[in-house]
Every structure is written in structure tokens, then in C-alpha cells.
Amino acid sequence: MKYIAPASVEEAVSILAGGAAQAYAGATDFLPQLQMGRPKPEQAVDLKRIDRLVDLRLEGDTWVIGAAVPAVRLTEEEQLAAELPGLVESAALIGSDQIQSRASLGGNLCNASPAADSVPAMVVDEGRAVIAGPGGMRTVPVASVVTGPGQTSLAEGEFVVEFEFDRPPARTSDAYLRFIPRTEMDIAVVGAGVRLSLDDSGRCTAAAVALGAVAPTVVRVPDAEEALAGRALTEEVLAKAAAASEAACNPIDDKRGTKEYRRRVAGVLTVRALKLAAARAADR
Amino acid sequence: MSSTHVTCTINGDQVEFLCRGDQTLLDALRDTAGLIGVKEGCATGDCGACSVILDGRLTCSCLVLAPEAEGAAILTVEGMGGPDGLHPLQEAFLEGAALQCGICTPGFLVAGKALLDRNPDPTEEQVRYAVAGNLCRCTGYDKIVRSILAAAADMKEASEAKETV
Numbered sequence: 001m002k003y004i005a006p007a008s009v010e011e012a013v014s015i016l017a018g019g020a021a022q023a024y025a026g027a028t029d030f031l032p033q034l035q036m037g038r039p040k041p042e043q044a045v046d047l048k049r050i051d052r053l054v055d056l057r058l059e060g061d062t063w064v065i066g067a068a069v070p071a072v073r074l075t076e077e078e079q080l081a082a083e084l085p086g087l088v089e090s091a092a093l094i095g096s097d098q099i100q101s102r103a104s105l106g107g108n109l110c111n112a113s114p115a116a117d118s119v120p121a122m123v124v125d126e127g128r129a130v131i132a133g134p135g136g137m138r139t140v141p142v143a144s145v146v147t148g149p150g151q152t153s154l155a156e157g158e159f160v161v162e163f164e165f166d167r168p169p170a171r172t173s174d175a176y177l178r179f180i181p182r183t184e185m186d187i188a189v190v191g192a193g194v195r196l197s198l199d200d201s202g203r204c205t206a207a208a209v210a211l212g213a214v215a216p217t218v219v220r221v222p223d224a225e226e227a228l229a230g231r232a233l234t235e236e237v238l239a240k241a242a243a244a245s246e247a248a249c250n251p252i253d254d255k256r257g258t259k260e261y262r263r264r265v266a267g268v269l270t271v272r273a274l275k276l277a278a279a280r281a282a283d284r
Numbered sequence: 285m286s287s288t289h290v291t292c293t294i295n296g297d298q299v300e301f302l303c304r305g306d307q308t309l310l311d312a313l314r315d316t317a318g319l320i321g322v323k324e325g326c327a328t329g330d331c332g333a334c335s336v337i338l339d340g341r342l343t344c345s346c347l348v349l350a351p352e353a354e355g356a357a358i359l360t361v362e363g364m365g366g367p368d369g370l371h372p373l374q375e376a377f378l379e380g381a382a383l384q385c386g387i388c389t390p391g392f393l394v395a396g397k398a399l400l401d402r403n404p405d406p407t408e409e410q411v412r413y414a415v416a417g418n419l420c421r422c423t424g425y426d427k428i429v430r431s432i433l434a435a436a437a438d439m440k441e442a443s444e445a446k447e448t449v
Contacts, residue, residue: 098342
């Protein structure tokens with residue numbers, strides 16, 4: 001395996017067009033997968049030497065986050081953490097401090113684990129992925145990238161350059177909550193990302209709900225979103241959202257939890273995340 | 285097989301070495317640079333035994349390809365003490381019996397240093413989070429956590445004493 005560190009997006013595109021190369025960012029999934037016996041690519045293409053991939057900036061009313069920016073930098077960016085707290089808390093949950101120094105949103109998305117923590121948050125915040133490849137650049141919703149466990153809609157030779165998130169309007173905020181069997185350092189049993197907008201009376205005007213680790217890909221919960229939009233967040237309305245989340249799950253049984261357990265937790269986390277996002281939105 | 289030439293700074297010294305593209309920084313530090321204080325535990329980023337500070341950030345050296353070190357500044361446990369003796373964290377670990385078999389110890393020391401570099405006065409909870417990426421199967425962690433807190437207190441006292449001189 002040859003190591004290559006292109007200095008520009010164009011250079012990376014031409015290297016990756018060969019088909020025998022694998023792009024990586026923090027390598028926190030890539031190198032363990034090689035250790036576990038996944039065949040080595042002919043070329044390992046380190047994207048971290050490309051300025052755009054490690055840049056984090058506010059461009060007008062859009063946050064632009066390079067696909068290889070390590071998670072720790074999101075938590076250090078106070079304005080980002082204030083404007084998109086759910087996105088930042090989802091990234092901050094990925095692994096230990098050692099992992100936080102390396103793991104990125106681009107890697108978390110493209111590794112395509114159903115339990116990836118940052119993906120439900122990126123989906124409810126309507127993140128867009130800017131993708132480079134042999135056909136040029138294209139921008140797609142983050143929600144369209146993962147198609148199954150370990151599978152993405154990226155064509156051969158394509159890679160994510162950066163993510164775009166519009167700054168939220170007033171009285172709009174997000175939250176991400178994850179349940180794991182211990183307090184830290186584990187993989188989600190369920191992850192719930194939500195985003196809410198409130199009017200001046202505290203009524204919900206729009207909502208987005210997305211669940212991780214309960215299906216082969218992140219699932220949006222339109223029935224919960226409809227139950228919330230236009231209504232005050234009473235216990236009755238929240239219970240309807242929880243029921244919709246439970247119904248939207250298509251989980252597996254594994255050592256972290258049974259199907260029934262995951263369903264139940266999905267409802268509970270949906271309500272808790274909605275309450276958290278509502279409190280944040282009321283403060284903005 | 286072709287090799288990559290890497291120039292970087294390790295423990296303050298400029299170092300040059302040759303490595304293969306599939307070699308990890310962990311292997312280069314141990315096998316080429318001879319810094320065997322860096323330990324291999326799991327080789328998948330779970331145990332923290334291979335922790336180093338890479339360009340100011342705590343990192344598992346098993347999750348870094350050796351050629352990535354080009355131009356980087358790396359600190360390993362070998363760089364923690366100085367000519368005057370051990371680092372206060374190392375003293376505190378000895379004093380507090382914060383090690384038994386010792387395999388995880390360099391990683392804990394480096395993780396402890398990364399914490400105290402950015403937060404000289406951590407709470408117990410902050411210490412526990414800061415070493416959550418380091419596994420120890422001997423001590424049960426309490427002595428390690430208490431020793432990091434003791435080192436923080438010692439370092440704070442030493443720097444306050446310096447200021448009053």
C-alpha cells in the first residue's frame with residue numbers, strides 16, 4: 001500500500017480516478033478495518049493535506065465544514081456550538097479524546113455505519129455534502145449519501161469535500177441524544193437527532209426527527225414531524241411523536257439491545273431530544 | 285518496496301526516518317525510532333496504550349500512518365521528563381502506585397499530560413473523561429485518576445511558588 005497525500009481537490013480526483021485507491025480522513029475506521037483483514041488498497045489517499053478538507057468557516061449564512069476536520073475542532077468553535085449545538089454534540093460523542101483528534105464528519109458519513117452518531121444530526125440540520133469526482137463537483141443532501149450498511153451513493157473516484165449547513169433562523173435549534181449500555185465509549189443502541197422551530201407563543205412551527213442505529217440507514221420520521229408541526233409541545237403531542245418514532249424503527253437484535261428495546265428507547269429519546277431542542281430554540 | 289522519507293520532530297529533536305506506506309506511526313516510533321515506551325495494545329484505537337501528542341493533540345499512534353508524520357511535532361512518554369528528573373505526573377504515578385503491570389502507563393501519562401496542558405485544574409469528572417480512551421486492566425482506575433489530580437495540584441503549587449519568588 002502506497003501512501004499519497006494530495007495537496008488539492010483536483011489532484012485527489014485524478015489519483016482516485018484510477019480505482020485502486022482508497023481515500024481516508026482521520027483513519028479511525030480505515031486503519032482498524034485493515035487490521036481486521038479488509039484487503040489493503042494499492043494506494044491510501046490521505047485527504048488531510050488538502051486545505052479545503054480541513055477548513056471550518058462561516059461563509060455568509062452558511063457554515064462550511066471540511067470533510068476531514070477533526071471532531072474536536074467542532075467543539076472548540078464556540079459560535080458553531082451555539083448555533084448548531086445538536087450537530088456539535090453528536091460529533092463530540094464519537095469516541096475518546098484520542099479519536100476526537102482524528103475522526104471527522106466525512107469519515108463518519110462515508111464509513112456508512114447505521115449507528116454513526118453525526119448522521120442523524122446532519123440530516124435534521126439539512127446538511128449538504130459537496131462531492132468531488134471525475135464528473136466534477138456536485139452538492140447533494142447528506143440524507144442521500146448512505147444507502148445501506150457500508151454502502152454509499154458515491155460513484156467510483158468520488159469523495160466528500162465539505163459539508164454546508166445553513167445558519168438556523170431565530171427560535172430554531174437542534175439536539176442529538178444517544179443511548180449506550182455504559183456512560184461513555186460505546187456504539188449507539190439508538191441515536192435521535194431533532195430540530196425544532198418555535199413561534200413566539202412557544203408553539204412548534206416545524207420539526208425534523210431522524211433516528212440512528214434502528215435501521216440499515218438513518219430514518220427520518222415524517223409522522224412525528226407532522227404530529228409536531230403547528231402544535232404546542234404538550235405531553236400528548238410528544239407522546240404521538242414518540243409513537244411515530246417507535247413505528248419508524250426497523251431494528252436488529254444484537255448484544256446492545258433487542259428489537260423491542262430499541263423501539264422503546266427510540267420513542268423515549270425522541271421526546272427527550274425534542275424537549276432539549278425546544279428549550280434551546282426558546283433561548284434563541 | 286518503496287519507502288517514504290519523513291522529517292518530523294520527536295520529543296523536541298528533529299528526526300528523519302524511512303517508512304513504508306502501510307506502516308503505522310506506532311510501528312515507526314517503536315521499530316525505527318526505538319521509542320518503545322509507546323505500547324501496542326489493541327492496534328485499533330480502543331485501548332490508548334499507543335497514545336502520543338501529535339501537533340498538540342492526543343492521538344492513538346496506531347491510527348496514524350507513519351508517512352502522515354511529515355512535518356509534525358510528536359511527544360511520547362520518553363519526552364515527558366527532563367534533565368532535572370521525572371515529570372510531575374510520573375512522580376505522582378509512582379507516589380500513588382498508579383500502575384501494576386505497566387503496559388498502559390505510558391499512554392495514561394501522555395493522556396494526563398494532554399489534559400493538564402489545556403486544563404491545569406481539572407475536576408475528577410474531567411480527568412475520568414480525559415482518560416476514557418485509555419484502558420487499564422490492573423488498577424481499577426482510581427489510583428490513576430487520583431494521581432493525575434495530585435500531579436495537577438503539585439504543578440499548580442509549584443507554579444504559584446514560582447510566581448511569588
